Amino acid sequence: MVELWDAIVPQLDRAGLLTPADGPTVELALRHFLAARQAGNALAGGDVVLDDPAHGGTAKKNPAGSEMRSQSQLFLEYAKQLGMSFAARARMPAKDEATEANPFA
Secondary structure, three states, X not given: OHHHHHHHHHHHHHOOOOOHHXXXXXXXXXXXXXXXXXXXXXXXXXXXXXXXXXXXXXXXEOHHHHHHHHHHHHHHHHHHHHOOOHHHHHHOOOHHHHHOOOXXX
């Protein structure tokens, strides 16, 4: 996780997307990303369909697929909050607009 933190956090900081209070949010985002990656790797290295010995050997979906989808969705929710996608950044005010004084305030 340290390698991923060291790769992502400096970029978010340079873009002005972080404050010191964002540490736990970034940590949770990265944990969900790593869990999704781990499930994806398990799925890529195995079968999409497995035999289910609890039900007479019938076929069942590999649970890694469901776990990957779930963890990916959770990561993407955090990523949106952190401005880690093009769409999230497009909705943010430009730096000049954010620092401009509001005449109606």
